[in-house]
Amino acid sequence: MTQSPTRSGTVYLVGAGPGDPDLLTLRAARLLMRAEVVVHDGLVDPSILAMAPRTARMISVAKSRARHTLQQDEINALLVREALEGHDVIRLKGGDPFVFGRGGEEAEACHAAGVAVEVVPGISAAMGAAAAAQIPLTHRENASIVSFVAGQCKGLSEQNWAGLAGVGRTLVIYMGIATSEAIAEKLIADGLSPDMPLAVIENAARPTMRVLRGQLAGLAALVADNKVKSPALIVIGEVTGRGDMMELKQVLEAVQ
Numbered sequence: 001m002t003q004s005p006t007r008s009g010t011v012y013l014v015g016a017g018p019g020d021p022d023l024l025t026l027r028a029a030r031l032l033m034r035a036e037v038v039v040h041d042g043l044v045d046p047s048i049l050a051m052a053p054r055t056a057r058m059i060s061v062a063k064s065r066a067r068h069t070l071q072q073d074e075i076n077a078l079l080v081r082e083a084l085e086g087h088d089v090i091r092l093k094g095g096d097p098f099v100f101g102r103g104g105e106e107a108e109a110c111h112a113a114g115v116a117v118e119v120v121p122g123i124s125a126a127m128g129a130a131a132a133a134q135i136p137l138t139h140r141e142n143a144s145i146v147s148f149v150a151g152q153c154k155g156l157s158e159q160n161w162a163g164l165a166g167v168g169r170t171l172v173i174y175m176g177i178a179t180s181e182a183i184a185e186k187l188i189a190d191g192l193s194p195d196m197p198l199a200v201i202e203n204a205a206r207p208t209m210r211v212l213r214g215q216l217a218g219l220a221a222l223v224a225d226n227k228v229k230s231p232a233l234i235v236i237g238e239v240t241g242r243g244d245m246m247e248l249k250q251v252l253e254a255v256q
């Protein structure tokens, strides 16, 4: 019989930010560089995974259609098991662990099993994309309210979209590419102007980033014509129509 260790490990729920390793917090980088076990999902950039020591056990729980992947309760059980065996576990998640990252469920499972948890915040995709595309999420002239919404199918019909977008507000939609047509229809049916400007930001803070601009009525066509793929965010609101600061920067650089 194996003897149970006297001390169980800690589960660190660590935000890896939107992609660029420079956008990790120092705390995340320090933990990663001395990691023993890393449990990561698919959104985490390989250059960030490469920061873990060679001796670290890297466990991928990425969602993939091609192979069997762990269900959420299996992931929770894995974290608890590793910690109870005495290992410190770095649970690395894209963006921030508590923004559409199921970090809450994992923290609860650890607490229920008596396992210590530390949460390390990360730059969520909304902040990463806004910064990279130079779209301010708030602006004294255009927006003093920002909402983050999950746009995937489940819950789309029951979700109350009324009032989430409009004048004076910025709406950021995560996981909304597949349902972009239904989202635009719903917002327009709720009274939002079909001319409301928006931006779709794909692969924010990565070398492959694309920023596409358009209007609400043309959202589905913008996504389809440009073959936008996940991960991408939809940002709806006047802040996206304030003139393209990136283009302005390029024009200024060109005339210098």
Ligand code: SAH
Residues within 6 Å of the ligand: 018, 019, 043, 093, 094, 095, 096, 097, 098, 099, 100, 101, 123, 124, 125, 126, 129, 173, 174, 175, 176, 201, 202, 203, 204, 205, 206, 230, 231, 232, 233
């Ligand atoms: N916890 C993450 C969100 C996970 S949900 C966070 O805080 O950012 C996954 C969704 O996040 C994707 O469908 C996409 O909408 C968004 N996303 C994550 N990384 C992104 C990136 N680099 N660029 C654009 N969108 C991203």
